[in-house]
């Protein structure tokens with residue numbers, strides 16, 4: 001098995017706050033890894049560290065075998081890491097296809113001549129995410145769940161080695177969540193390695209191949225999703241109520 005990303009003793013301290021406090025883990029190629037943990041456990045800070053948006057207090061990061069903890073955030077995409085954000089970030093005046101093309105153009109060489117019609121990778125990304133028939137509508141005409149789908153299309157058009165999804169189903173109903181879960185598993189089956197951050201533990205059980213559980217900036221345990229959520233330390237971290245009390249939390 002090959003590891004796409006490895007983190008070793010990563011810490012991010014904000015003054016006296018140990019948001020992430022010495023985490024080591026690896027993301028295996030071709031699977032969906034997930035991070036769960038109660039509010040404030042350090043998930044977002046860890047993602048910011050992995051994408052170089054926050055300074056590491058200590059630790060090492062490597063991607064595809066090369067160290068990258070000194071790389072600028074702007075270089076992350078060209079390394080092969082694409083991401084979606086906690087809130088939808090689509091350009092409202094551009095069609096679905098044009099929004100997805102932004103991801104393509106970010107990766108393509110600027111001096112490449114533009115042909116007519118959509119570049120093949122854009123059409124493929126729209127097909128893979130079930131958006132082909134909505135290519136020419138504006139985001140405002142789409143449901144929230146479908147807008148999220150457009151963001152995923154914009155990320156995968158970059159042909160990333162790793163797709164990082166930060167709460168992709170926040171604000172969605174159960175049926176939209178099931179759709180996104182199915183899409184992520186389909187992309188995994190096509191070979192796309194993913195790291196998923198979500199509050200909805202049931203969604204994580206349904207979607208992930210491997211889970212990491214965090215609490216208070218540390219990794220509590222990792223392993224098969226069902227084993228991780230059954231772990232007494234994980235149950236305890238969710239204030240003793242068990243994760244079901246938090247299912248669907250935003």
Ligand SMILES: Nc1ncnc2c1ncn2[C@@H]1O[C@H](COP(=O)(O)OP(=O)(O)OP(=O)(O)O)[C@@H](O)[C@H]1O
Nearest residue numbers: 014017018019037038039040041042043044045046
């Ligand atoms: N810029 C910052 N300055 C100071 N403290 C911060 C900063 N960012 C995060 N923290 C603190 O670090 C800890 C971890 O926060 P983080 O947002 O990473 O947790 P989280 O698991 O993503 O939480 P949530 O599930 O609510 O999004 C919290 O105590 C938070 O208040």
